[in-house]
Amino acid sequence: MAMKTINVNLADRSYPVFIDSGTLSRPEVIGPYIAGDEVFVVTNDTVAPLYLSFCRQLFRSFRTETLVLPDGERYKTLDTAGQIFSALIAHCYSRQCTLVALGGGVIGDLTGFAAACYQRGVPFIQIPTTLLAQVDSSVGGKTGVNHPQGKNMIGAFWQPRCVVIDINTLNTLPDRELRAGLAEVVKYGLIRDPEFFAWLENNAPALLRRDPQALAYAIERSCLNKAQVVAADERESGQRALLNLGHTFGHAIETGLGYGTWLHGEAVAAGTCLAAAMSRRLGWLDQDEVDRVTTLFSRLGLPVNAPALGVDNYIGIMSVDKKVRAGKIRLVLLAEIGRAVVTDEYDTTVLREVLRSAKE
Amino acid sequence: MAMKTINVNLADRSYPVFIDSGTLSRPEVIGPYIAGDEVFVVTNDTVAPLYLSFCRQLFRSFRTETLVLPDGERYKTLDTAGQIFSALIAHCYSRQCTLVALGGGVIGDLTGFAAACYQRGVPFIQIPTTLLAQVDSSVGGKTGVNHPQGKNMIGAFWQPRCVVIDINTLNTLPDRELRAGLAEVVKYGLIRDPEFFAWLENNAPALLRRDPQALAYAIERSCLNKAQVVAADERESGQRALLNLGHTFGHAIETGLGYGTWLHGEAVAAGTCLAAAMSRRLGWLDQDEVDRVTTLFSRLGLPVNAPALGVDNYIGIMSVDKKVRAGKIRLVLLAEIGRAVVTDEYDTTVLREVLRSAKE
Numbered sequence: 001m002a003m004k005t006i007n008v009n010l011a012d013r014s015y016p017v018f019i020d021s022g023t024l025s026r027p028e029v030i031g032p033y034i035a036g037d038e039v040f041v042v043t044n045d046t047v048a049p050l051y052l053s054f055c056r057q058l059f060r061s062f063r064t065e066t067l068v069l070p071d072g073e074r075y076k077t078l079d080t081a082g083q084i085f086s087a088l089i090a091h092c093y094s095r096q097c098t099l100v101a102l103g104g105g106v107i108g109d110l111t112g113f114a115a116a117c118y119q120r121g122v123p124f125i126q127i128p129t130t131l132l133a134q135v136d137s138s139v140g141g142k143t144g145v146n147h148p149q150g151k152n153m154i155g156a157f158w159q160p161r162c163v164v165i166d167i168n169t170l171n172t173l174p175d176r177e178l179r180a181g182l183a184e185v186v187k188y189g190l191i192r193d194p195e196f197f198a199w200l201e202n203n204a205p206a207l208l209r210r211d212p213q214a215l216a217y218a219i220e221r222s223c224l225n226k227a228q229v230v231a232a233d234e235r236e237s238g239q240r241a242l243l244n245l246g247h248t249f250g251h252a253i254e255t256g257l258g259y260g261t262w263l264h265g266e267a268v269a270a271g272t273c274l275a276a277a278m279s280r281r282l283g284w285l286d287q288d289e290v291d292r293v294t295t296l297f298s299r300l301g302l303p304v305n306a307p308a309l310g311v312d313n314y315i316g317i318m319s320v321d322k323k324v325r326a327g328k329i330r331l332v333l334l335a336e337i338g339r340a341v342v343t344d345e346y347d348t349t350v351l352r353e354v355l356r357s358a359k360e
Numbered sequence: 361m362a363m364k365t366i367n368v369n370l371a372d373r374s375y376p377v378f379i380d381s382g383t384l385s386r387p388e389v390i391g392p393y394i395a396g397d398e399v400f401v402v403t404n405d406t407v408a409p410l411y412l413s414f415c416r417q418l419f420r421s422f423r424t425e426t427l428v429l430p431d432g433e434r435y436k437t438l439d440t441a442g443q444i445f446s447a448l449i450a451h452c453y454s455r456q457c458t459l460v461a462l463g464g465g466v467i468g469d470l471t472g473f474a475a476a477c478y479q480r481g482v483p484f485i486q487i488p489t490t491l492l493a494q495v496d497s498s499v500g501g502k503t504g505v506n507h508p509q510g511k512n513m514i515g516a517f518w519q520p521r522c523v524v525i526d527i528n529t530l531n532t533l534p535d536r537e538l539r540a541g542l543a544e545v546v547k548y549g550l551i552r553d554p555e556f557f558a559w560l561e562n563n564a565p566a567l568l569r570r571d572p573q574a575l576a577y578a579i580e581r582s583c584l585n586k587a588q589v590v591a592a593d594e595r596e597s598g599q600r601a602l603l604n605l606g607h608t609f610g611h612a613i614e615t616g617l618g619y620g621t622w623l624h625g626e627a628v629a630a631g632t633c634l635a636a637a638m639s640r641r642l643g644w645l646d647q648d649e650v651d652r653v654t655t656l657f658s659r660l661g662l663p664v665n666a667p668a669l670g671v672d673n674y675i676g677i678m679s680v681d682k683k684v685r686a687g688k689i690r691l692v693l694l695a696e697i698g699r700a701v702v703t704d705e706y707d708t709t710v711l712r713e714v715l716r717s718a719k720e
Contacts, residue, residue: 078442085438089509092680117477120504120515121595144480149449155480156516235481320452 001216003029006223008139009231010159017139017163017223019216024054024127024166027061033162035123036096039064040088042111043102044071047129050172055102055127065091069107073259076106076146078154084114095119098161104130104177105137105264109152112143116158126160129169131181131215132265135188135222136243138163140230146259150320151251157235165223167216179301180265182207183246185218186296187272188225191242194338196221201292204299242340245332246272249306252317256309269302278354279334282346289337306358314355361576363389366583368499369591370519377499377523377583379576384414384487384526387421393522395483396456399424400448402471403462404431407489410532415462415487425451429467433619436466436506438514444474455479458521464490464537465497465624469512472503476518486520489529491541491575492625495548495582496603498523500590506619510680511611517595525583527576539661540625542567543606545578546656547632548585551602554698556581561652564659602700605692606632609666612677616669629662638714639694642706649697666718674715 003020015033023029039062041055048068056064067087069075088097099122101111108126115124128138144155170178185207189197199221200207206214226243233240249271253262262270276293279285294304309317318329328344329351335341363380375393383389399422401415408428416424427447429435448457459482461471468486475484486498504515530538545567549557559581560567566574586603593600609631613622622630636653639645654664669677678689688704689711695701 078438078445082438085507085514086509089507089513089680117504117514117516119513120502120517142480144477147445147449149446153449153479154445154477156477157480320449 001213004216004220006220006227008159008227010234013141013159013234015160015162017165017227019165019167019220019223021167021212021216023164024051024058024169027058030058030125030127030162030164031061033125034059034062034098035161036094036098037062038093038097039100040091040093040097041066041100041102042069042084042107042114043067044069044107046071047103047107051102051129051169055100059100065093069110071106073106073146073264076110078145078147080110081114081117081145084111085118088114088118093118095122097122099124100127101125101138102127102129103133104128105133108133108138109143109155110145112141112158112160113145113155116143116156121158123161124158126163128163128165130173131170131178131219132184134165134170134219135181136184136226138165139223139226140240141234151255151259153320165219167212167219170210170215175301177263177265178210179208180263182218182300183265183269183272183297183302185222186300187243187245187268188222190272190293190334190337191245191332191340192229192338193221193225194336196225197296197337201296204296208300241330241342242332245334245340246270246275248318248329248331249274249314252309252314253306255317256313257307262303266303269297269300270304270306273297273304274306274354274358275331275333277357278331278346278350281350281354282333284333284335285337289334292337293334308359311352311355314358315352361573364576364580366580366587368519368587370594373501373519373594375520375522377525377587379525379527379580379583381527381572381576383524384411384418384529387418390418390485390522390524391421393485394419394422394458395521396454396458397422398453398457399460400451400453400457401426401460401462402429402444402467402474403427404429404467406431407463407467411462411489411529415460419460425453429470431466433466433506433624436470438505438507440470441474441477441505444471445478448474448478453478455482457482459484460487461485461498462487462489464488464493468493468498469503469515470505472501472518472520473505473515476503476516481518483521484518486523488523488525490533491530491538491579492544494525494530494579495541496544496586498525499583499586501594511615511619513680525579527572527579530570530575535661537623537625538570539568540623542578542660543625543629543632543657543662545582546660547603547605547628548582550632550653550694550697551605551692551700552589552698553581553585554696556585557656557697561656564656568660601690601702602692605694605700606630606635608678608689608691609634609674612669612674613666615677616673617667622663626663629657629660630664630666633657633664634666634714634718635691635693637717638691638706638710641710641714642693644693644695645697649694652697653694668719671712671715674718675712
């Protein structure tokens with residue numbers, strides 16, 4: 001299997017995404033993307049015992065310091081970003097240092113945000129070790145932390161210098177997290193790539209048994225879709241919002257249950273099913289299409305029923321979402337499998353009916 | 361006196377700086393630069409009693425919420441930025457809101473940083489009410505907060521939509537702060553505008569007695585210089601670093617004495633005298649030029665002798681400055697009056713001699 005390279009085209013902020021088995025053992029892949037001679041690796045206490053030694057080898061010709069944070073979404077806060085700043089300053093790291101995010105989406109978002117703000121911006125590199133981070137959060141430059149009252153409310157658009165995906169890291173990923181990552185993979189099929197959706201329907205079993213070829217293809221095709229969307233709309237003034245399919249509902253599920261009860265991908269799967277149900281009620285999808293969506297998520301072991309949080313509670317949480325405009329909640333809905341639409345032109349009673357049907 | 365407009369040319373991030381008496385009473389000046397219909401004014405408890413009512417009038421056709429912070433550099437922290445985020449979220453402010461910084465440099469830096477990070481970036485407007493903020497910090501998009509171990513170590517480049525300067529606000533500025541602001545005015549003369557330096561030598565008394573024409577001219581010419589430098593080098597990869605004349609020494613003075621003991625402009629004046637003394641020792645300036653620098657600062661009532669913090673203490677604090685590269689402290693020095701140079705090619709013993717001479 002040869003290394004695949006996908007370019008994210010953003011003028012002077014363009015960068016490659018490298019996908020292969022064993023990239024974490026090849027310093028020649030990542031080396032050229034390190035600015036200066038200081039490397040600062042941020043990781044967590046789950047990933048560190050597994051892969052930090054690879055990183056030390058990878059960066060052995062650079063001064064390398066590390067910060068190991070506790071694992072979990074609840075540490076994705078402004079306070080934790082403050083810990084990164086304190087460590088960088090304690091080590092006298094200059095503007096010419098490079099931050100490295102070694103871990104999943106939480107580590108990537110947090111480290112990227114710290115890189116965006118340290119001395120008004122230093123380079124950073126993503127080494128995503130979860131499927132979710134590999135297919136989604138590590139590509140595209142969305143960085144940030146949570147506020148107690150809203151996910152990702154504090155952040156920056158800050159592109160990495162490169163993204164290095166080592167598929168071997170998925171060998172240590174728990175099944176539940178692998179499945180959660182597949183929710184974001186399905187998303188690309190639903191919003192813009194119907195062929196890929198059909199491929200996923202055919203290859204669900206191969207993905208679940210971690211067939212390396214199937215995983216590599218799913219990651220590559222996901223990153224290609226993500227790169228195209230980001231290149232067309234870096235700061236989410238238009239089509240990039242389509243990537244939030246299932247996310248407005250999903251964020252409400254995560255916030256409503258308390259961060260960490262459901263995994264992000266699980267909330268996105270159930271949230272996407274709510275979006276599909278609402279699209280059906282608006283007459284945009286037919287029942288066969290809704291069934292294809294829920295069937296695929298089910299076969300991938302993902303939840304298709306959202307929790308009963310109460311309609312007003314859902315609406316309240318969704319109203320602090322970043323996509324709200326002029327008080328109306330903007331939703332990503334499905335016009336068909338392979339085509340999504342951002343809209344706030346819907347009857348609010350339909351939204352309430354859909355939320356009332358949530359009953360896991 | 362007609363309104364002066366200076367444009368900061370930064371492609372799609374370009375914006376005007378409006379300078380006049382009474383701009384705070386003219387909604388037609390600022391109105392076109394407000395995005396959306398939500399305005400959030402951040403100010404402090406010194407400025408609020410003086411000018412917040414003007415702002416309420418100015419924004420009477422928008423939904424307007426305000427946050428009044430305690431006055432002082434020691435509140436320019438990540439925690440205070442967190443308070444701004446909490447207030448914005450509590451008021452359900454969306455991505456389409458506009459933040460307004462009403463106050464001096466601390467309020468401007470903090471509010472700009474909050475705008476850069478809230479929902480990954482919202483528009484903001486600067487209404488600087490101190491001379492220092494009017495001639496320097498409100499123009500150019502440098503935003504940020506302090507870390508206990510270093511000034512402005514956390515921040516972002518985030519340009520305002522416009523800067524509205526009402527010269528009348530200087531009527532309530534204490535003498536000491538007016539003088540501190542003049543230190544940054546002198547800076548422009550020293551680094552790139554020898555004619556302006558000569559004008560300042562001739563007009564020091566008029567500025568100190570707050571002659572409106574003299575102040576307006578000094579502000580306009582300062583903003584013009586600042587706008588040109590920022591347009592040529594937005595992110596400080598080159599000549600923008602010249603604006604830090606006296607600042608590496610000055611930051612060390614502020615940090616060494618504890619933030620707030622000396623005003624920023626006072627530290628910059630004494631720091632610039634250290635830079636001039638060092639330039640003299642390197643044979644770049646002659647003694648007449650050094651004397652012109654110290655004489656002008658003295659006439660403006662600014663300190664020309666840096667405090668005796670101890671050589672190692674100075675070097676230690678200066679080593680965490682953002683301009684450090686590969687362990688060598690980069691300094692802005694004077695080649696002549698009207699021309700500055702950024703360099704790390706100097707004999708460290710010369711730097712130590714200059715610091716040893718500090719003896720206020």
